[in-house]
Amino acid sequence: MRFAKDYNDLFPPRLIEKIKETAFNIIERVGVRMTDGSVRDRLAGDGIKAVNGRVTIPAALAEAYLNSMIVSSAGRRRHRYAEDEDRVDGWINTYCHSYLDPVSGKIFPYDRESLTKMTYFSDGVAKRNNFNPDVPGYPSDIPAPCQSIARFVVGNEYLERGSGPDPMCRYSAKYLFEMCGIVDKKISGLPVYLSTPLTIGDESFYVVLENANRLEYASIYSMPSFGANTPLSISGAYSLVLAEQLAGAFIVNRLTGLKTYIGVGLLPFDFKDLNQVFGTPEKVMLGFVNQAFNNALFGGDGFGGGAEIHTHSIHPDAQSAAEKAFSIAAGYMKSDPYGDIRLAGMGTLGMDEVFSPAQLLIDAEIMNYVRRLDRGYDIDEIPDDFLDEIIDGIDAGFIPSERTVARHREYIYHSDLFTRANFSKQISSWALPAEKRAAERAAAELTRKPERFLETKKAEALDKLLEEAIRNA
Numbered sequence: 001m002r003f004a005k006d007y008n009d010l011f012p013p014r015l016i017e018k019i020k021e022t023a024f025n026i027i028e029r030v031g032v033r034m035t036d037g038s039v040r041d042r043l044a045g046d047g048i049k050a051v052n053g054r055v056t057i058p059a060a061l062a063e064a065y066l067n068s069m070i071v072s073s074a075g076r077r078r079h080r081y082a083e084d085e086d087r088v089d090g091w092i093n094t095y096c097h098s099y100l101d102p103v104s105g106k107i108f109p110y111d112r113e114s115l116t117k118m119t120y121f122s123d124g125v126a127k128r129n130n131f132n133p134d135v136p137g138y139p140s141d142i143p144a145p146c147q148s149i150a151r152f153v154v155g156n157e158y159l160e161r162g163s164g165p166d167p168m169c170r171y172s173a174k175y176l177f178e179m180c181g182i183v184d185k186k187i188s189g190l191p192v193y194l195s196t197p198l199t200i201g202d203e204s205f206y207v208v209l210e211n212a213n214r215l216e217y218a219s220i221y222s223m224p225s226f227g228a229n230t231p232l233s234i235s236g237a238y239s240l241v242l243a244e245q246l247a248g249a250f251i252v253n254r255l256t257g258l259k260t261y262i263g264v265g266l267l268p269f270d271f272k273d274l275n276q277v278f279g280t281p282e283k284v285m286l287g288f289v290n291q292a293f294n295n296a297l298f299g300g301d302g303f304g305g306g307a308e309i310h311t312h313s314i315h316p317d318a319q320s321a322a323e324k325a326f327s328i329a330a331g332y333m334k335s336d337p338y339g340d341i342r343l344a345g346m347g348t349l350g351m352d353e354v355f356s357p358a359q360l361l362i363d364a365e366i367m368n369y370v371r372r373l374d375r376g377y378d379i380d381e382i383p384d385d386f387l388d389e390i391i392d393g394i395d396a397g398f399i400p401s402e403r404t405v406a407r408h409r410e411y412i413y414h415s416d417l418f419t420r421a422n423f424s425k426q427i428s429s430w431a432l433p434a435e436k437r438a439a440e441r442a443a444a445e446l447t448r449k450p451e452r453f454l455e456t457k458k459a460e461a462l463d464k465l466l467e468e469a470i471r472n473a
Contacts, residue, residue: 007288007289007291008292009294010289010292011292011293011296011297012295013296015235016296018235019045019238019239019242020066020242020297022236022239023062023162023239023240023242023246024062024063024243025059025245026061026239026240026243027056027057027059027062027200027243027246027247028056028057028058028059028062029056030054030056030198030243031049031051031054031055031056031057031196031198031247031452032054032055032198032199032200032244032247032248033053033054033199033200033201033252034050034053034054034055034199034200034201034251035053035201036201037050039053039201039209039255043055043251043254043255044253046058046061048061048442055247055251057247057250057251061250062246062247062250065246065249065253066246067453068301069249069260069261069262069298070164070298071295072259073298073299073300086130086339086371087339087340087341087374087420088341088343088367088370088371088374089131089132089340089342089343090126090129090131090132090342090343090346090363090364090367091131091134091342091343091344091345091346092122092126092132092133092134092135092136092346092347092348092360093136093310093344093345093346093347093348093352093355094134094135094136094137094151094166095137095138095353096110096136096137096138096348096352096353096355097109097110097137097138097140097353097445098110098137098353098354098355099118099136099137099314099354099355099356100314100315100349100354100355100356100357100358100359101116101358102357102358102438102439102440102442102443102446103374103439103443104357105439107314107354109140109141110137110138110139110140110141110214111139111140111141112139112141112142112150112154114139115135115136115137115138115150115151115154116154116157116158116450117167117446117448117450118136118137118355118357118446119133119135119136119154119155119158119450120158120448120450120451121357121360121380121442121445121446122134122135122136122159122347122357122360122449123158123159123160124445124448125357125360125361125364125445127160128364129187129364129367129368131343131346131364131367133159133160133161134155134159134163135151135154135155135159135163136348136355136360137151137355138151139151139154142470142473143470143473144168144169144173145169145171145469145473146171146172146466146470146473147168147169147172148165148166148167148168148169148172148176148467149172149175149176149179149469150225150466151163151166152164152165152166152176152179152462153179153462153463153466156179156183156454156458156462157452157453157454157459157462158450158451158452158453159453160453162183162185162453162454164185165177165179165180165187166465167187167190167207168203168289169203169207170203170206170207170210171469172469173207173210173211175466175468175469177211177214178465179462182461182462182465183454183458183460183462187211187215188206188213188216188217189215189216189217189218189219190207190208190211190214190215190218190219190401191204191206191218191219191220191221192205192208192218192219192220192221192252192354193205193221193222193250194220194222194244194245194248195219195222196222196223196224196225196229196230196240196241196244197224197229197230197240197244198240198243198244198247199244199303200244200248200251202235202446205252208252208256208258209255209256210267212255212256212257212258215256215258216258216259217258217259217260217261218249218252218256218258218259218260218261219260219261219262219263220245220248220249220252220261220262221245221263221274222244222245222248223265223267224237224240224241224265224266224267225267225268225269225271225276226266226268226286227269227271228271230266230268230338234266234289235266237266238264238266238293241264241265241266242262242297244265245262245264246262248260248262248263248352249262263290263294264290264293264294264297265286265290265294266286266289266290267283267286268280268282268283268286272310273431275312275453276351277312278308278310278311278312278323278327278345278351279308279309279310279311279312279323279324279326279327280323281326281330282340283308283310283327284307284326284327284330284331287307287308287331288312301339307327307328307331307332307335307341307342307343307344308327308343308344308345309323309324309327309328309343309344309345309348309363309366310323310324310327310345310348310351311323311324311348311349311351312350312351313349313350314349314350314353314354315349315435316349316356316358316359316362316435316439317435320349320359321362323364324362324363325366326343328343328366328367328370330369332370332373332374341370341374343363343367343370345363346360346363346364346367347359347360349362351396357442357445357446358435358438358439358441358442359395359438359444361438361442362434362435362438365395365415365417365418368413368415369413370431370440371413371417372413377411378410389401414430416433417434417437417438417441419431419434
């Protein structure tokens, strides 16, 4: 079917029932791989079996649990935005371990000092452009179990709004729960990541198991590569991924009693470069197919709104501009006109690997273009004295008129990074390309000394716990 058609009709009830039936059969006859025998033993009973390192669950139990999830999410709706509300928001990618230095043009691994500078820079850009700031990565100069702890400390000291916890392991979780108490935050839920196909038991699983008494829910995720670790069949792949996520949700609930959430999705895979591909037509299309499938499965319109603006380029160049702008434009065209549009991956290059302060400035401009497009034009009424305005404008022109002076910003978004000067102006001053202007501006902003937003007593308490974690790691 063509991209322009309505994706909400892709999955009729008959097909949804067939996908569910296939998933139940996979859970019962194939099961999920779980190498930890002590955990497998805790699942025994009610027909659940552990054979050759796999756990199988009776189809009837899996179906009943899915039905309970569907009932609990019935009527789930996204926020509906009014005509005058800004529904476009940006999100900084938090997964990077390196940054692109705007002065040298070279890529360096983060240490705590450079991560602090980039975080403070991101906070300033986000405030000016009204999007969500965050810590754009993890430092590499400390032991791996402490990196998410350091990220939390940097975020709560150098972002005015603070930053949420992201425990990468059981060791970091111990400290992050304590740190949340210092800055008045709460960890209500945590993710459990599965490996496709049908494998459960990575570190995130044990973080949830060990801290279940502190949590309210767990979210089950997987990142299946369509056609690589799933069949190259959309309906067949959804059956497999639904099976693994439903089994994961069932197992976590049975072991902990926590409420669980799933969201079934497929990611495009390039069979030449053997890599998941973002910033591509396939990623945009599968994003909307994933949205349609989950809304058909659970009912309502609770899924949707995302538009990842990733690129595989490691430079702020023609490829990154094309892939990011394409993803945003295509995502916007297919979006719900009254739903939210979340642009995830602001400032990111090399998929999820590199943060670029220059790219963040460029992405903010792309986001502002989308906002201006979304706002549209208001059609006004003609006043009784309009003829006088016409007569005055014929002689003096309309640029200096009271109406134009008062309202021109409503009609034209003026970028302070992208030029709209005519050819002769640009050639006379030999204007720099936009990516170089962005790099120069980022370099200038990064000379500012980061200032803490968090009160001194709380910051000192966080710093003390971080140093203790590093010593003991």
